[in-house]
Amino acid sequence: MSSAPVLEIEGLSVTYRTAERTVRAVDRVDVTIGEGEIFGLAGESGCGKSTVANAIMRLLKPPAEIDGGRVVFRGRDVLAMSAEELRRFRWREVAMVFQSAMNSLNPVMTVGDQLADVFTTHERSSKRDALRRAGGLLEMVGIDRGRLRSYPHQLSGGMRQRVVIAMACALTPSLLILDEPTTALDVVVQQEIMAQIRGLQEELGFAVLFITHDMSLMIELSQRIGVMHGGRIVERAPAGEIFRDPLHPYTDALMNAFPPISGPRVPLTGLAEGVRFDHVPDLREVRPGRWVALDADSGPTHQTEEALR
Ligand SMILES: Nc1ncnc2c1ncn2[C@@H]1O[C@H](COP(=O)(O)OP(=O)(O)OP(=O)(O)O)[C@@H](O)[C@H]1O
Ligand SMILES: [Mg+2]
Known part of the structure; x- marks a missing residue:
């Protein structure tokens, strides 16, 4: 990120506490988005992407609880805003296209x-x-x-x-949150909408938090990408680097989940032997040692879940 930050999320944690179970849906997430920057948040269904977006907009309601971290918009603490401040903040400063909004x-x-x-x-x-x-x-x-x-x-x-x-x-607005803006559309319309978003962003200059599980769309639009898995950001890098050299096994698997339209036919590869994410993790049953985390700054440092706690 080269420009001043429009949004800074530090150590954000969100838990859904229901009578039966406690789900840590967002776990110490850090994201910084520069003015006019397009930041992509990728990850499979249920990994916590919409929960992050709703936390930024202060739209979380019980059983959701923000139990740690900060959300700062242009130096202002969003989590401490009054109802009146929020009224001016939402839509005017940060606007969101909700998942399934067209319906x-x-x-x-x-x-x-x-x-x-x-x-x-x-x-x-x-x-x-x-x-x-x-x-x-x-x-x-x-x-x-x-x-x-x-x-x-x-x-x-x-x-x-x-x-x-x-x-x-x-x-x-200075920041537009797009939560899966093209997921329900066919590929041709999807491309038209993506071109529209790019055009508007160039014209109006807002920053974007672009949420999707589709890595090809993500790489096409975003400058930097954070990959979420099980409530955490497991890899963070400029879009080109993630495309050329995804480091985290989960990112690699996500990249391989979409077959290329052109070029020779190659088998789709999953996760390497021994690191299995063959189903969406149930966040209610986090097991120690299940995940491999990556520190984007110091390279691929693989740690167990226990080591991270
Ligand atoms: N109201 C709720 N009560 C309890 N658990 C919830 C609630 N909303 C979300 N969750 C849980 O929190 C986790 C994250 O959900 P979230 O909707 O943020 O995921 P997502 O990454 O946006 O998924 P998708 O790609 O399907 O939209 C999931 O495990 C989900 O089951
Ligand atoms: Mg979602």
């Missing part, structure tokens, strides 16, 4: 009214002015402003996803 648009409101709501709620714009700006937002993501009058079901999945991305960009 969360209100089905009985037009797209225009939903986009205009952002301006009437956060900027007290008049309805007329808000609708005019909503039209501008639609055009910014390549949708004709005539679509303001459409209901979500009248749009394709890709268009709905563009609408939620536009909505997140409405108040020109």
Whole structure:
């Protein structure tokens, strides 16, 4: 990271405490994102990615508890913000495109009214002015402003996803969190959305926390990547380095999980013998010595889970 940090997460830990079990979903996670930087958070289902995102936005509710660490946005402690500070922080400074967001648009409101709501709620714009700006937002993501009058079901999945991305960009935040923004879309639409995100980022200059389990998309968009496994960041490096030389066995396995579209056919390889992650780990049953952690600064130092505690 070369520029000043927009977001610093230090030693963040989040636990879901239910009557039956305690799950440490995020375990001492450190992430720093520079102004205008695109940071990728990769990892398989259930490894804690959305929990990190929700912690940044202060959206975690019981049974989730933040039991350690700091989240600092441009020098301000997010975890200590009052309700009023949070109201100004969310959307205006950090906006998030939630996982499965395209399905969360209100089905009985037009797209225009939903986009205009952002301006009437956060900027007290008049309805007329808000609708005019909503039209501008639609055009910014390549949708004709005539679509303001459409209901979500009248749009394709890709268009709905563009609408939620536009909505997140409405108040020109400094950080945009994208949680699996293309997962439910086919590969062609996925590429269009990725190009759209890249274009908006270049135009508006916001930093991005890009969350996905798809390593090829991750490497395409991100400058630096953190790979999560079982609540921890196990590898962290510039995107090109992870692509050329993934050090952690889990990163290597994640990289190999997607077959190349071109080139000779090669068998997909899994994890090396003896280091098995052949299923998503159940975080309720963390066993000592199960994971191999990597210290990105000092090279591949393999430690047991016990050594890390
Ligand atoms: N409300 C909850 N109560 C109890 N456990 C939860 C709750 N929400 C999440 N978890 C657990 O926390 C862990 C991390 O979940 P999280 O949703 O952050 O993962 P993720 O990496 O975003 O996964 P995905 O790729 O499937 O979206 C999982 O083991 C999950 O079962
Ligand atoms: Mg998630």
